[in-house]
Amino acid sequence: MQPQLGWGDDPPARGADRGDGGAEPPPVGAPWLPGRHLVWTLAASLAVVGLGAVAGRADVVLVGVGPLVAATWALLLRPRGEVWVDVEPATTTAGRIGARVHLAAPPGTEAVRLRVARPSHGHVEALVAVPLTRTLDVTAPSVRTGPQDLVRVDGQGLGTGGHLTGPATRTTVPPVTVLPRAGTMPGLPLPFRLRGLTGQHASRRPGEGGDLRDVHPFQPGDSLRRVDWRVTARRSPRGEQLYTRRTFALAEAHVTLVVDSRDDVGPDPATWSGHVPVRPDDATSLDVARRAAATVARAYLTAGDRVGVEDLGVRQRTLRPGGGRSQLDRVVHQLAVLRPQGDPAPRVRPPQLPSGTLVYLFSTFLDAEPATLAALWRRSGHRVVVVDVLPTLRRGALDGRGRLALRIVEMERRDRVADLAAAGCEVVRWTDDDAAARVQLMARQSHRRPGVGVGR
Structure with missing residues (x-):
């Protein structure tokens, strides 16, 4: 490169x-400084002029004068x-x-x-x-x-x-x-509970702006603009009772992107020890996590939702949930500066998240701490989407011991991911070709109809 x-x-x-x-x-x-050619030109010219002068040959002197004047002129200027x-x-x-x-x-x-x-x-x-x-x-x-x-x-x-x-x-x-480049997402999974009184997602609560909930007899406080005159004429021909159309309220989703910045490993397991540098043309796990998180953030912020960032490596790297174009810029910059910094202290409890938050956890799951935190969030009632960002591995440079060690690590990883799926977390491997299809399937499960798959 x-x-x-x-x-x-x-x-x-x-x-x-x-x-x-x-x-x-x-x-x-x-x-x-003069170059080699200029030095040889001066020396040869002086030699020719000197020989011509000693021999009394004016023609020889004239032959050496031209290069001598040109070289001297170049030195002076x-x-x-x-x-x-x-x-x-x-x-x-x-x-x-x-x-x-x-x-x-x-x-x-x-x-x-x-x-x-x-x-x-x-x-x-x-x-x-x-x-x-x-x-x-x-x-x-x-x-x-x-x-x-x-x-x-x-x-x-x-x-x-x-x-x-x-x-x-x-x-x-x-x-x-x-900065990481954000891609596109075909669908947006929603949390189990929507929040706020604005947004683009239909909730269970009655309110303004959503889909039709029911037709109900007119009550004090109802707006006359919501009177359904066709239903009123059919059910009450004499006009003794008015009927109004009631709708579901629109709400917004709160999304928290949790990035595990403690590991930044490449596709070659021989570089995981840190003694061998990662090839510059290989994307590391943190590169994959940054692009995936930027894609998720762009999709939700474009839909009018609120997005925040949590870092499992450094506790001071917390971005409060927000919305809008400026929040997308802040999220992308926050993701770009994430990097491993020493050996972080183990967490006694997971980061506190607002109720009804959709959690995206981006990690390699090379150790048990991210899986433990994800299980705790799921037991707390949050919807948790686990995103595996470990690059596709290359095993060609490993010897027998290296292959055995890698096999043990992969078995432990598979067990952790399987335990998360059994605990109710949804697992997506971002480096696979069917990652977009998996996210689309999760979005369809959230969008079946108001009240199914989405909380109040």
């Missing part, structure tokens, strides 16, 4: 403001100062991260040799013509989310014909946060 260079459209001025105060170019006067390189993060879209490289070269610079590298991703080199200033767009594919190292850019100026070489400069960029 090597960075790719693309040309920008609008080169900025030297020292242009980037929103953070900008950066000033280095002081003028840094030395430019060599650029002064360093090539200024500034890097700023660019917009990250659809699995690609980018940066914008600003270049400013002193007069007399013909080209700039660039080397763009990302840690553990390789590097790419390019020779760029820089007419004083230029802007380059650098992009690189990335399957990772969360805090990521951007790029390191090394630049070196070249004089006319490449015979002069300027001092090398290096520019690094602080890590950037890559």
